[in-house]
Amino acid sequence: MNCGWIYEQELGDPEGGIAPGTAWEDIPDDWKCPDCGALKAEFDMVEI
Amino acid sequence: MPEGVTPEKMCDWDYMTGAIAAMEPLAPPGEKTLYQSMTFGWIVGEIVRRSDPKGRDFRQFVLDEINAPLGLRDLWIGIPDAVEDRIATLSNRNENDPPPPEATLYARSMPAAVDLVPPVFERPDVRRAAIAGVGGIFNARDEARFWAMLAGGGELDGVRLLSAERVAGFSSIRDNGDEPDPVMFGIPIPISIGGYWLGGHRVSGPRAIWHPGAARLARLGRPRPETRRGRVPQPHVQRARSPGRPDPADLQGGRRRARPGVEIMTVLPRLEDLEDKSFDPFLIERLSTGNCPDPYPRIHELREQGPVVEGSYRMQFTDVPDAQMGHLPQVMVLGYDAVMKVLTQPEIFTNKEAFENNLGKSFGNTITVMDAPIHTKYRKIFQKAFLPQIVAQWGETVVDPVVNRLMGEFIDRGEADLIEEFTHHYPFQVIYAQVELDPAQAPVFHKLAIAQILSSIGAPQGPEASSKLGSFFGELLAEKRRNPGTDLISHLATVEADGERLPDDVLVSFLRQLMNAGGDTTYRGTSVLLTGLLTHPDQLAAVTADRSLIPQAIDEALRWEGPVSSTFRYAAQDTEIEGVPIKKGTYINTVLASANRDPAKFEDPDSFDIFRPRGTRHLAFASGPHLCIGQHLARVEMTRALNAILDRLPNLRLDPDKPAPEIKGHLLRVPYHLWVKFDR
Numbered sequence: 260m261n262c263g264w265i266y267e268q269e270l271g272d273p274e275g276g277i278a279p280g281t282a283w284e285d286i287p288d289d290w291k292c293p294d295c296g297a298l299k300a301e302f303d304m305v306e307i
Numbered sequence: 308m309p310e311g312v313t314p315e316k317m318c319d320w321d322y323m324t325g326a327i328a329a330m331e332p333l334a335p336p337g338e339k340t341l342y343q344s345m346t347f348g349w350i351v352g353e354i355v356r357r358s359d360p361k362g363r364d365f366r367q368f369v370l371d372e373i374n375a376p377l378g379l380r381d382l383w384i385g386i387p388d389a390v391e392d393r394i395a396t397l398s399n400r401n402e403n404d405p406p407p408p409e410a411t412l413y414a415r416s417m418p419a420a421v422d423l424v425p426p427v428f429e430r431p432d433v434r435r436a437a438i439a440g441v442g443g444i445f446n447a448r449d450e451a452r453f454w455a456m457l458a459g460g461g462e463l464d465g466v467r468l469l470s471a472e473r474v475a476g477f478s479s480i481r482d483n484g485d486e487p488d489p490v491m492f493g494i495p496i497p498i499s500i501g502g503y504w505l506g507g508h509r510v511s512g513p514r515a516i517w518h519p520g521a522a523r524l525a526r527l528g529r530p531r532p533e534t535r536r537g538r539v540p541q542p543h544v545q546r547a548r549s550p551g552r553p554d555p556a557d558l559q560g561g562r563r564r565a566r567p568g569v570e571i572m573t574v575l576p577r578l579e580d581l582e583d584k585s586f587d588p589f590l591i592e593r594l595s596t597g598n599c600p601d602p603y604p605r606i607h608e609l610r611e612q613g614p615v616v617e618g619s620y621r622m623q624f625t626d627v628p629d630a631q632m633g634h635l636p637q638v639m640v641l642g643y644d645a646v647m648k649v650l651t652q653p654e655i656f657t658n659k660e661a662f663e664n665n666l667g668k669s670f671g672n673t674i675t676v677m678d679a680p681i682h683t684k685y686r687k688i689f690q691k692a693f694l695p696q697i698v699a700q701w702g703e704t705v706v707d708p709v710v711n712r713l714m715g716e717f718i719d720r721g722e723a724d725l726i727e728e729f730t731h732h733y734p735f736q737v738i739y740a741q742v743e744l745d746p747a748q749a750p751v752f753h754k755l756a757i758a759q760i761l762s763s764i765g766a767p768q769g770p771e772a773s774s775k776l777g778s779f780f781g782e783l784l785a786e787k788r789r790n791p792g793t794d795l796i797s798h799l800a801t802v803e804a805d806g807e808r809l810p811d812d813v814l815v816s817f818l819r820q821l822m823n824a825g826g827d828t829t830y831r832g833t834s835v836l837l838t839g840l841l842t843h844p845d846q847l848a849a850v851t852a853d854r855s856l857i858p859q860a861i862d863e864a865l866r867w868e869g870p871v872s873s874t875f876r877y878a879a880q881d882t883e884i885e886g887v888p889i890k891k892g893t894y895i896n897t898v899l900a901s902a903n904r905d906p907a908k909f910e911d912p913d914s915f916d917i918f919r920p921r922g923t924r925h926l927a928f929a930s931g932p933h934l935c936i937g938q939h940l941a942r943v944e945m946t947r948a949l950n951a952i953l954d955r956l957p958n959l960r961l962d963p964d965k966p967a968p969e970i971k972g973h974l975l976r977v978p979y980h981l982w983v984k985f986d987r
Contacts, residue, residue, distance in 0.1 A: 260687050262934045263694045274922070293924065295934040296651045305696070 260303050262295035308345055308418050314427050318436035320364065324353040333412070333490070339483040340498065342490040344416045347502060348384075348439025366437040376466045377452055382445040385437040394434070394444060397425045411765060412490040457516070477501040477516050485598075487625055497590070517585065576782035579775045580751045581758060586768050588758035599624050599973040602872065603904060603913060606641070610901045614645035615887040620873040620896040624973035631665055638889060639873075639896040643923070645884050646902040649876050649895055650931040653679060656895060658933060660877035668762040669773060671816035675824075675933065682932060685813055688804040690936055692795060698940040701737075706947040709736040714955060718987075722962060725952075725981040726834055734829035734944055738821055741795040742783065752776075756822030773819060780818045784811065825937045831870035831977040832861075832927075833945050837952070838968045838978050839864045839915040841961050846917050851953050860917045861945050862925060865903075867915045869927035872900040872974050902926045956985035 266272070266286075271279040275293050277286055283304075290299050309316075309326035316322050327349055333341050343350070352365030359368060366385045374382055381390065421427055423441055428434070434444065452463060457477070461469035479500050488496045498504055503516035605623050609616050619637040640649050649656045657678045667676040674686050691697075713733055717723040739749050755772040762769025784800045791797040799814055809817075840847040840860065850856045876895040883889060904912040908923045928935035935941070952959065961967065965982035 260690055261683070261932060262936070263690060263939050265695065294928075294930060296653075296931050305694070 261297040261301060262292065264292050264294040266302070308416060308421065312418060312421055314421055314430055314433055317421050317438060318432045320349070320352075320437055323349045339486070340481050340502075342416075342488045342496055342498065343440070343502075344413075344490075345421070345438075345440045346416070348437075348441070351502075352384075352437065352439050364437065365439060373453070373468065374449075376468060377449075377456060377463060379445075379449040379452055382443070382449040382453065384439045384443055386434050386444055388435075390444075391431070391434070397429055399424050413765060416490055473501075475514075477503050478514050576779050576786070578748050578751045578755065578779050581754070581768055581771055581775075583768065586758070588754055588761055588768065588772075598971045600969055600971055602900070602973045606872075606898065606901045606904065609639060609898075610641040610905065612641075613887060614642050614885040615640055615889060619894075620898055621974065632894065635894050636890070636892060637894045637896060639898055640884055641898050641901040643902040643905040643908045643926070646897055646899060646926060647930060648884055649897045650926070650929055650933075653932050655878065655880055655882050656876035656897075657879045658682070658876065660879070661875035661894060665875075666820070669759045669769060670820040670823075671773065671777070672812050673816040673820045674813075674936070675820065679932065684804070684807075685809065686932065686936070688802055688809055689799070689817060691802060691804070692798050693936050693940055695939040698943050701741075701940070702943045702947050705740045706733075706737055706944050707951070709733050709740060710948055710951045712736075714951060718955060721987045722982070722984045725837055725983055726978060727980065729952075730830050730834040730837065730948070730981075733948060734833070735822065735826040737829075737944060738826050742818070743794060743796070753822070756819075756826070759819060760823060776819050777815050780815045781811065784814060824935075825940065827975070828870045828935075828937075829941050829944050831975060832865055832941060833948050834977050834981065835868040835870065835970060836861060836864035836945060836949065837981055838970060839867060839917075841959070841981065841983065842968065843915055844960065846915070847959070850917070850949075851959075854950060854953070856917060857946050857949055858942070859921060860949070861942060862921070863915060863917045863919065865927035866909065866925035867903070868970055868976055869899055869903055869925070870975060870977070871927070872972075872976065873898045874929060899926045899929065956983070958986040960984055 266283060268282060269279060271277040271281050272290075272293055273279065275290060277290065283302075286299055288299050291297065292302070309323070309330060312323075312326070316326075327346055348365075355365055355368055356362065363371065369382070369384050373379065383390065386394070417423065428442065433442065436442065456463040456466075456468055457474055460471040461467055461474040462471075477499050481498050481500055484497050484499075496504070499516055501516075602624060609623065616639045617637075618639060619632060620639050621632075640646055659676055659678050662676045666673065670676075674682055674689060677685065710733055713729050713736070717728050723729070735753055736749075739746070739752065744752055755776050758766075758768045758772035759776065760769070762773065783796060787794075787797045787800045791801055796818075799809065799817070802809065840850060846860070850860050874897050876897050878889050878891055878893040878895060881888070881891045889895070903909070903925045906912050909919065924930075928938045928941075960983065962982040962984045966980070968978040968981045970976050970978045
């Protein structure tokens with residue numbers, strides 16, 4: 260909710276150590292948004 | 308001006324000319340001219356006096372050689388007693404403006420003791436003295452006749468005062484006209500031979516000469532007919548008085564807010580133009596970004612010196628002192644990894660101190676000037692309005708109509724300048740649509756938005772513009788809260804997070820910043836995207852055939868020529884970057900352009916290649932908590948614009964008969980023209 264970056268499960272975040280296909284629940288809490296550095300806790304689940 | 312000048316001394320011609328003659332020149336005599344505000348009158352006047360075979364003083368010379376032949380009765384460089392009761396009273400509408408920084412040459416050229424304010428210029432002795440640079444007193448008729456003589460090539464009603472050749476010379480720029488002028492805050496000022504300013508955005512035409520004026524003093528008297536628009540130039544003398552009593556409407560800034568009897572609630576707020584309607588912020592703004600054709604060789608050299616290099620980014624490209632930041636300790640941080648470290652450690656590298664004296668002055672309390680925790684709180688609320696799924700809806704409803712309207716103006720011609728006719732307008736018009744601006748007010752809105760940023764160089768029009776936009780947005784917010792719609796302003800005016808609304812000052816500041824942060828950057832980014840594609844026809848052909856390449860074309864354009872080359876952060880504690888210590892209190896020039904052209908991250912970084920591997924994110928939108936809040940909107944706008952161009956301008960190509968596009972500027976980059984041809 261800080262920068263609008265959207266996590267897509269099929270793509271994951273390979274540069275941040277998150278393999279494609281990783282479910283949101285399985286991402287560690289210390290992972291950060293690759294664009295703005297927001298913590299996982301600062302993300303919201305939004306319907307698109 | 309001479310040190311210790313007073314109003315009394317200013318009235319003494321011999322004292323002033325002697326004291327000015329004794330001053331050390333800023334440049335060797337005969338080499339160049341620099342901006343002169345007040346001293347111009349004494350220097351020119353004394354040259355006249357000494358070279359006149361009759362040895363007349365300047366006041367008398369003007370009466371004999373200008374007034375008499377042109378039939379002027381009320382144009383005075385020093386009034387006689389008889390006209391005093393016909394002189395209108397001056398008022399100062401800018402008295403709450405902050406003065407320009409004392410140390411600047413600009414402030415020293417117009418010291419406080421003799422400032423252009425009523426306590427000085429209403430004095431009977433000052434009215435009577437020959438202060439030709441700023442003290443002319445005349446009525447509109449005679450001023451107009453003087454300019455009519457110039458417009459007639461030196462002749463009026465059969466009387467010739469100047470040769471046509473001499474007057475034509477006034478339209479030629481002085482030799483050093485494109486050099487930064489240290490008296491005018493290090494901005495190149497297009498002053499012509501003879502001391503006039505050349506035409507610009509507001510006063511156009513190859514023969515146009517004018518002077519923007521000091522804008523400190525109100526012109527009173529009966530409202531003038533609108534004769535100033537178009538090609539009528541401005542007087543060099545910076546104030547005009549005309550006989551008669553002041554009109555109360557004039558005292559309110561020339562425009563009444565609402566007619567009596569009209570209920571304010573039903574009226575969207577009006578914008579007030581700058582007092583000095585001829586002031587041209589576009590010219591100053593364009594000149595201040597410089598015209599450096601290619602900063603990248605120097606950026607590569609600096610990066611090769613290490614991740615942290617002493618000095619300021621700006622000073623790599625200009626020798627002119629920086630009045631705002633020049634005295635502060637500065638380093639440049641260069642290279643992708645080092646820049647990322649600055650941007651993603653906001654607790655060490657802060658924004659508040661970095662921006663409060665520049666952007667903060669222009670826009671107020673914006674999220675750019677905040678750090679956590681307050682930044683986190685407000686950013687989240689604003690971001691809600693700019694989430695990808697929100698801005699995607701604006702593509703069709705807001706962006707497409709603007710794009711189609713602009714393209715309709717040139718599509719039948721088979722040729723166009725895509726900068727002047729398209730990219731320089733569309734993102735701003737998207738904003739006008741968002742704030743539901745009356746189209747008639749758009750030029751004033753754009754002008755005020757650009758003028759705001761001139762606060763950082765001490766121009767009095769900066770705070771004036773900020774204040775006027777602030778009033779406008781304040782009223783607009785109040786109206787939208789009463790009658791909310793689905794537009795951006797209604798959304799921001801009513802949105803809540805954790806049960807709290809945005810405070811008005813934060814909201815108004817954000818809206819003030821919108822034109823610059825959201826209009827100017829998108830204009831530059833789109834211009835660069837089109838330039839990259841048009842100068843690489845194979846890539847243009849690929850994108851034309853396969854529109855799914857558009858996202859990577861946009862990202863490559865922003866990497867290759869990001870609109871903003873460098874941004875600031877402030878070291879809030881002693882720290883280090885890649886082992887190089889940085890002291891607390893250092894201002895960090897965070898050179899985004901060096902990250903985006905770092906050969907360690909991007910192979911052959913200087914080439915434009917939309918097919919390069921997409922592993923590393925570019926930093927054109929920065930990174931970390933202050934990452935561009937409008938990036939998703941920018942992408943929507945650029946995508947819509949490019950699609951429309953590819954759809955509707957078949958066989959698009961550079962115009963072979965026009966100069967190739969050149970991207971210019973060391974800080975904010977853009978090509979000034981992009982001439983294209985296409986099939987009709």
